[in-house]
Amino acid sequence: MPGQSLCSDTGANMASDVVGLGKHSTCRCRFGSKHSLSNTVDSPGCTMPSPKSSTSPTKRPRMQVHVQNHTMNGHSEIMAGSNNNVGEVLKVMVTGGAGYLGTTIVPMLLNRGHQVKIYDRLSWGVQSILPIVGSPNLTVVRGDIRDKDKLAREMQDCNAVIHLAAIVGYPACEKDPEEARQINEEGTANIVNNLRPDQRLIYASTGSCYGAVNGTCTEETPISPLTLYGSTKAKGEELTRSVGGVGLRLATVFGISPRLRLDLLINDLTHKAVTVKHFDLYQGSFRRTFLHVKDAARAFLIAIDNYKTMSGQAYNVGHESMNMTKRDVADTIQDLVPECKITTSNSGEDKDKRDYEVSYAKLRELGFKPTVSVQDGVKELLKVVPHMTENEVRIARNV
Numbered sequence: 001m002p003g004q005s006l007c008s009d010t011g012a013n014m015a016s017d018v019v020g021l022g023k024h025s026t027c028r029c030r031f032g033s034k035h036s037l038s039n040t041v042d043s044p045g046c047t048m049p050s051p052k053s054s055t056s057p058t059k060r061p062r063m064q065v066h067v068q069n070h071t072m073n074g075h076s077e078i079m080a081g082s083n084n085n086v087g088e089v090l091k092v093m094v095t096g097g098a099g100y101l102g103t104t105i106v107p108m109l110l111n112r113g114h115q116v117k118i119y120d121r122l123s124w125g126v127q128s129i130l131p132i133v134g135s136p137n138l139t140v141v142r143g144d145i146r147d148k149d150k151l152a153r154e155m156q157d158c159n160a161v162i163h164l165a166a167i168v169g170y171p172a173c174e175k176d177p178e179e180a181r182q183i184n185e186e187g188t189a190n191i192v193n194n195l196r197p198d199q200r201l202i203y204a205s206t207g208s209c210y211g212a213v214n215g216t217c218t219e220e221t222p223i224s225p226l227t228l229y230g231s232t233k234a235k236g237e238e239l240t241r242s243v244g245g246v247g248l249r250l251a252t253v254f255g256i257s258p259r260l261r262l263d264l265l266i267n268d269l270t271h272k273a274v275t276v277k278h279f280d281l282y283q284g285s286f287r288r289t290f291l292h293v294k295d296a297a298r299a300f301l302i303a304i305d306n307y308k309t310m311s312g313q314a315y316n317v318g319h320e321s322m323n324m325t326k327r328d329v330a331d332t333i334q335d336l337v338p339e340c341k342i343t344t345s346n347s348g349e350d351k352d353k354r355d356y357e358v359s360y361a362k363l364r365e366l367g368f369k370p371t372v373s374v375q376d377g378v379k380e381l382l383k384v385v386p387h388m389t390e391n392e393v394r395i396a397r398n399v
């Protein structure tokens with residue numbers, strides 16, 4: 001319906017970066033209209049200014065907030081705590097491992113030979129983990145991070161925890177604010193309180209912590225979350241870093257994962273482009289930042305490998321070339337879906353008021369290079385999104 005007014009990004013958090021490294025990838029960013037992403041991550045033919053490097057924040061000493069379990073319960077292979085040990089085999093607990101991000105991270109960990117324990121309340125069912133349950137190195141535990149005793153038991157034999165479990169996105173948090181606070185803050189405190197000094201903790205933080213910021217956000221920019229989601233995630237990051245954990249502040253993620261989410265800006269707009277076809281975009285000039293789900297997953301592997309270096313710190317995860325306005329994203333989608341028309345409207349307001357641009361220099365120094373462009377991510381979405389059933393669409397939204 002031409003002119004139908006729709007909220008453009010119902011999705012809450014997420015962002016993504018990505019520099020398409022593919023041969024003929026192009027992207028649009030706020031520094032110019034279309035530019036090639038063909039060669040390197042750092043200078044993808046983009047006329048944008050060089051990213052500024054950020055100074056590293058002072059590393060905090062590793063300290064326990066409160067430790068309940070000191071015994072290792074029979075496992076002795078690896079003392080993971082403070083080493084940069086690329087290539088060692090770990091037992092990794094992934095909370096929220098059955099979710100959008102988790103179902104991309106877990107197979108990567110298994111492929112590297114790690115043992116993986118998914119600890120998840122399985123809010124979205126088991127469908128997303130069916131392709132990996134055959135792995136002898138995978139254990140699945142249905143559990144809630146608010147269940148302190150169970151969590152403590154299950155964490156004991158692990159060398160590392162990748163903590164993803166959360167109520168994700170501002171609409172889902174607003175639906176039940178108390179549950180969001182309990183899970184995102186107290187649930188994270190439970191993990192932090194159980195963590196031994198020899199265990200690594202890597203936390204999925206978010207660019208939503210920044211809110212609306214003039215200029216470019218580095219890891220030292222004071223955080224100013226605009227939503228309950230952003231503030232509860234910021235609290236979780238603070239708790240994580242207080243015990244030497246790593247906070248990965250992800251850009252808004254996009255792309256296909258075994259647990260698909262359509263309530264993320266790029267995925268949502270792509271879905272609307274093929275279903276509603278004509279719709280309004282509010283606040284198209286707002287700046288956001290994006291990252292393909294596979295590249296987001298790779299950042300967690302980098303954090304496992306470089307734990308000693310990264311311990312106690314926050315890292316923005318993305319790429320400057322993926323700092324785009326919402327209008328840039330809409331134009332990229334329109335190019336790929338010619339029958340859709342996304343008009344910019346000044347008559348409505350998007351509830352998600354994030355407007356910020358991010359520097360990714362700090363993680364880039366550790367060798368992080370995104371590999372999938374927005375354009376390629378939309379292309380892969382277009383292979384399945386038009387064919388999703390109503391039920392598949394329903395469970396692909398967090399509210």
Ligand SMILES: NC(=O)c1ccc[n+]([C@@H]2O[C@H](COP(=O)([O-])OP(=O)(O)OC[C@H]3O[C@@H](n4cnc5c(N)ncnc54)[C@H](O)[C@@H]3O)[C@@H](O)[C@H]2O)c1
Pocket residue numbers: 013014015095096097098099100101102119120121122123124143144145146163164165166167168169183187204205206207233249250251252253254259261264398
């Ligand atoms: N997707 C993004 O763009 C993005 C961006 C920045 C940060 N993050 C963060 O990444 C993490 C994963 O997000 P996602 O996109 O995969 O979301 P998701 O909703 O697909 O996954 C969350 C998972 O956590 C589980 N879970 C929820 N509450 C739980 C509880 N109390 N105990 C145990 N498990 C519980 C759910 O069952 C689900 O499998 C979140 O912490 C989110 O804040 C995501």
